[in-house]
Amino acid sequence: MSTTEQVGTSVATYIDDRVGSNRFLGRSLKKVFPDHWSFMLGEIALYSFIIVLLTGVFLTLFYKPSMVEVVYDGSYVPLRGIMMTEAYASTLDISFDVRGGLLIRQMHHWAALLFIAAMAVHMFRVFFTGAFRKPREFNWLIGIALITLGLAAGFTGYSLPDDLLSGTGLQIARGIVQAIPIVGTWVAFLLFDGEFPGTEFISRIYGIHILLVPGLILALITVHLMMVWAQKHTQFPGPGRTNDNVVGYPLMPIYMAKAGGFFFIVFGVTALISGLVTINPIWIFGPYTPDQVSAGSQPDWYIGWLDGALRIFPNIETVLFGYTISWNIFIPSVIVPGIVFTAAALYPFIESWVTGDKRDHNLLDRPRNAPTRTAIGVMAITWYFLLFIGGGNDVIALTFDLSINWLIWFLRIAVFVLPPIAFVVTRRTCIALQRKDREKLLHGYESGRILRLPHGEFIEVHEPLNVKDRAVLESAIEAYRAPLPAPERVDANGVANKRYHLHNLRAKLSHWYYADDIVPPTRAEIEAGQAHVSHEAALEEPLHEHEELDYVNVPFHGGILHEKGAAMTNEEQLRERGGHL
Amino acid sequence: MSDLTTRDGAGTPDHGHDFTSEGQDDLARPLFRGPGGLPAADIPHRPRRSDIDPKAARRAERQVASLFILSMVMVVFFVVAYVAIDPYVNIYVPVFGEIGYQNFALGLTFGLGVFCIGAGAIQWAKKLMPDTEVVQERHSLRSTKHEDVEAAEQYERGKEESGFGQYRIIRRTLIAALALFPIPLIVMLRDLWSPKNGGFGPSPVVLLSQTAWVEGMPIVTDGTYVKIRPEDIPVGGLVSALPEDIERIQKEEHNLNARGKAAIILVRMEPDEIRAQQGEGWDFQGILAYSKICTHVGCPIALYEHRTHHLLCPCHQSTFDLADAGNVIFGPAARRMPQLPIGVDEEGFLVARAPFAEPVGPSFWERG
Numbered sequence: 001m002s003t004t005e006q007v008g009t010s011v012a013t014y015i016d017d018r019v020g021s022n023r024f025l026g027r028s029l030k031k032v033f034p035d036h037w038s039f040m041l042g043e044i045a046l047y048s049f050i051i052v053l054l055t056g057v058f059l060t061l062f063y064k065p066s067m068v069e070v071v072y073d074g075s076y077v078p079l080r081g082i083m084m085t086e087a088y089a090s091t092l093d094i095s096f097d098v099r100g101g102l103l104i105r106q107m108h109h110w111a112a113l114l115f116i117a118a119m120a121v122h123m124f125r126v127f128f129t130g131a132f133r134k135p136r137e138f139n140w141l142i143g144i145a146l147i148t149l150g151l152a153a154g155f156t157g158y159s160l161p162d163d164l165l166s167g168t169g170l171q172i173a174r175g176i177v178q179a180i181p182i183v184g185t186w187v188a189f190l191l192f193d194g195e196f197p198g199t200e201f202i203s204r205i206y207g208i209h210i211l212l213v214p215g216l217i218l219a220l221i222t223v224h225l226m227m228v229w230a231q232k233h234t235q236f237p238g239p240g241r242t243n244d245n246v247v248g249y250p251l252m253p254i255y256m257a258k259a260g261g262f263f264f265i266v267f268g269v270t271a272l273i274s275g276l277v278t279i280n281p282i283w284i285f286g287p288y289t290p291d292q293v294s295a296g297s298q299p300d301w302y303i304g305w306l307d308g309a310l311r312i313f314p315n316i317e318t319v320l321f322g323y324t325i326s327w328n329i330f331i332p333s334v335i336v337p338g339i340v341f342t343a344a345a346l347y348p349f350i351e352s353w354v355t356g357d358k359r360d361h362n363l364l365d366r367p368r369n370a371p372t373r374t375a376i377g378v379m380a381i382t383w384y385f386l387l388f389i390g391g392g393n394d395v396i397a398l399t400f401d402l403s404i405n406w407l408i409w410f411l412r413i414a415v416f417v418l419p420p421i422a423f424v425v426t427r428r429t430c431i432a433l434q435r436k437d438r439e440k441l442l443h444g445y446e447s448g449r450i451l452r453l454p455h456g457e458f459i460e461v462h463e464p465l466n467v468k469d470r471a472v473l474e475s476a477i478e479a480y481r482a483p484l485p486a487p488e489r490v491d492a493n494g495v496a497n498k499r500y501h502l503h504n505l506r507a508k509l510s511h512w513y514y515a516d517d518i519v520p521p522t523r524a525e526i527e528a529g530q531a532h533v534s535h536e537a538a539l540e541e542p543l544h545e546h547e548e549l550d551y552v553n554v555p556f557h558g559g560i561l562h563e564k565g566a567a568m569t570n571e572e573q574l575r576e577r578g579g580h581l
Numbered sequence: 582m583s584d585l586t587t588r589d590g591a592g593t594p595d596h597g598h599d600f601t602s603e604g605q606d607d608l609a610r611p612l613f614r615g616p617g618g619l620p621a622a623d624i625p626h627r628p629r630r631s632d633i634d635p636k637a638a639r640r641a642e643r644q645v646a647s648l649f650i651l652s653m654v655m656v657v658f659f660v661v662a663y664v665a666i667d668p669y670v671n672i673y674v675p676v677f678g679e680i681g682y683q684n685f686a687l688g689l690t691f692g693l694g695v696f697c698i699g700a701g702a703i704q705w706a707k708k709l710m711p712d713t714e715v716v717q718e719r720h721s722l723r724s725t726k727h728e729d730v731e732a733a734e735q736y737e738r739g740k741e742e743s744g745f746g747q748y749r750i751i752r753r754t755l756i757a758a759l760a761l762f763p764i765p766l767i768v769m770l771r772d773l774w775s776p777k778n779g780g781f782g783p784s785p786v787v788l789l790s791q792t793a794w795v796e797g798m799p800i801v802t803d804g805t806y807v808k809i810r811p812e813d814i815p816v817g818g819l820v821s822a823l824p825e826d827i828e829r830i831q832k833e834e835h836n837l838n839a840r841g842k843a844a845i846i847l848v849r850m851e852p853d854e855i856r857a858q859q860g861e862g863w864d865f866q867g868i869l870a871y872s873k874i875c876t877h878v879g880c881p882i883a884l885y886e887h888r889t890h891h892l893l894c895p896c897h898q899s900t901f902d903l904a905d906a907g908n909v910i911f912g913p914a915a916r917r918m919p920q921l922p923i924g925v926d927e928e929g930f931l932v933a934r935a936p937f938a939e940p941v942g943p944s945f946w947e948r949g
Binding site for chain 2: 232
């Protein structure tokens with residue numbers, strides 16, 4: 001034992017005497033995690049959050065959250081002598097007069113964009129593979145909360161520099177708050193300490209941005225990871241992988257090196273991007289003043305869909321008993337996101353109720369084996385992208401020389417028409433893939449080689465599935481469920497079912513959910529099918545020894561034609577001809 | 582006593598307790614079940630080059646160490662770049678364009694320095710650490726029957742001993758007290774908006790309905806604050822303007838609130854092009870004054886197409902026809918842009934003839 005190891009051992013003992021850490025350590029170091037590229041998406045989210053925290057701490061050392069007006073005298077010449085808030089002036093100082101300040105500011109911004117993007121894509125992975133199912137519903141809820149908090153962190157951070165672009169964003173936010181019926185006006189006045197823009201808002205959201213929101217995110221991430229730890233990670237179907245085990249690599253040393261290394265990769269790439277690509281050049285936008293705006297104003301990408309909803313919504317406003325209800329603002333900015341996040345949060349519970357599936361799921365679904373879920377996901381993404389396009393409609397119209405009015409009308413209709421089309425196309429595609437899988441399970445791979453049998457029959461030679469593919473395809477058996485049966489109005493004892501209508505609705509939804517799924521073959525059928533394929537492939541076996549001979553393969557494309565009255569097997573034919581055809 | 586079952590089928594299934602599943606009854610489970618029900622030993626494992634060729638293993642070792650060395654070199658370069666490069670020099674980088682030289686150098690050296698540590702660690706894991714997958718059994722997190730019963734018993738005991746079920750009045754008053762105690766915390770939020778001079782100031786409705794425009798208020802240009810004569814504005818032109826008092830008000834109030842409401846635009850068209858106005862003769866010789874603040878959510882508007890007299894909001898594309906009383910012709914805004922009646926004073930400068938007749942900017946509940 002080396003000296004270092006001796007020191008390490010005594011430190012471990014010292015700590016263990018006080019907190020009993022060795023018990024945990026022993027179990028944890030051998031903990032197995034399954035390997036898949038898509039499991040790294042959540043890692044990217046985690047790492048980019050850590051980068052945001054680190055760079056954010058640096059920024060707080062220089063940034064001044066104050067709306068007091070000062071005259072800029074920093075080194076960015078075009079703005080010298082101009083009145084601006086201390087918030088904006090200190091952000092300019094970070095960008096021009098603190099060495100490395102711009103790099104850190106840009107890393108903070110890039111990592112924040114990456115954080116939300118990684119969370120979104122991670123959520124797609126979890127959704128499409130059914131990883132949110134029992135026992136992981138709580139983690140799905142935490143994930144939804146994290147995305148919501150991520151948006152809050154992003155928007156407050158976007159507002160802090162107090163440049164013309166961020167102030168415009170705040171003005172819109174204020175307009176949205178003011179449009180909330182009954183309480184909106186007062187809430188807006190309380191938030192901004194009076195009228196817009198006031199002098200307090202920046203310092204108020206600063207506390208929210210650097211303490212409240214990141215504190216909540218950190219707490220929720222901790223719980224999120226502890227649950228992953230306790231429940232063990234889900235895995236994709238594969239050889240040796242079951243619902244009751246985890247197949248992968250141990251934490252020590254493989255994941256220490258891989259996941260630890262990946263943190264440095266994400267950190268390094270963020271730094272490289274921030275060194276090369278300018279993000280949010282606030283010095284170009286100028287200080288905020290409520291009577292100016294620049295054309296082509298765009299929010300950060302994650303707000304784009306909400307801005308899109310606000311842009312394409314028709315101009316409906318009602319005055320009722322002397323009070324104004326701005327449907328044109330309230331619906332797209334409050335009701336729609338409210339519905340979206342609520343629906344996303346409830347989805348695991350809705351699906352489990354509709355399907356009646358209360359089993360534990362540690363093995364992931366292949367998206368094709370849950371066609372309705374996959375279709376719902378694609379439908380939602382399609383809808384999201386249409387709104388996202390709406391958020392950049394002016395830029396798109398300008399770039400592609402389209403009429404903005406035409407584009408808005410297209411989007412107004414498309415948000416209702418395209419998602420259902422996406423739903424149907426996705427669902428049918430999944431079902432077609434299921435059919436193909438069934439085919440493969442029963443008949444193996446198509447080899448593309450045609451063989452004529454001694455009795456004259458032509459067959460296409462199929463090959464048996466390899467171990468990995470077979471295990472993956474067989475996961476369809478577990479995934480398949482028949483729709484719930486229609487409930488009885490009266491049970492066997494003649495007692496009326498009081499919840500008949502609810503149960504009937506559920507049966508109907510379940511039927512809709514599962515209706516067209518392809519019934520996978522049974523294990524016996526697969527066994528028989530694969531045995532048949534193996535047998536068929538064996539017919540071709542005699543040819544294999546001649547495979548290197550050109551004259552066998554070239555003129556007959558992999559098979560030897562049988563001649564009437566000639567020898568029965570291919571081998572015999574060859575022998576009869578002395579090896580020549 | 583390894584709890585890991587290797588792919589070779591050696592070892593035993595994991596019966597170790599997870600820290601969360603302490604006390605779990607360890608049912609002896611068959612090792613493989615379900616769709617993946619194939620013996621793990623059947624899965625072919627292809628050895629890597631570095632597994633069989635000692636030379637390849639040596640090469641991998643050198644690669645990993647080189648990456649770590651490169652990282653250290655980058656850190657040195659970073660410090661050099663921090664000290665030696667002039668922060669005010671730009672360089673041209675193909676594809677990325679003109680960027681700060683120091684920012685570029687710091688990003689490159691820091692980024693590569695960090696990246697190389699990660700790349701080295703992953704190369705190490707992929708080439709030199711074992712790549713045979715291992716199997717670990719899962720344990721249900723569900724409590725055992727015994728634990729369920731225990732929990733229920735403990736709860737019952739606590740309920741019994743506290744008398745929570747028995748003392749109805751205590752229970753009800755406690756619930757009521759707990760329901761009321763957050764009220765002070767909410768009440769105290771009231772002074773998030775408080776008039777600084779004490780007492781209650783004007784209501785939000787009054788504030789949102791007033792602007793700095795009063796009868797006879799001279800109109801000045803935005804930015805330079807000079808008074809405007811009608812002949813300063815050509816036909817087809819647009820001028821952003823403010824009330825003359827705005828600088829004084831800003832100095833007094835130490836904020837931009839008045840500016841956010843009072844900003845207007847002046848446009849001039851041929852008098853016979855004006856199809857409608859919000860009031861009879863509110864223009865002056867074809868010069869019209871409209872609020873600059875969008876009636877949708879409050880962005881300032883200045884995208885004006887003088888041939889069609891359309892005003893387009895850059896934020897959400899609401900479009901207003903300034904030749905037709907500022908009415909909405911497209912987009913999400915529901916209300917017309919408020920018009921300010923203007924005229925000239927005795928010296929010939931443009932002035933407001935009256936305040937705005939309706940609140941400017943985004944709508945609010947009490948607006949009516």
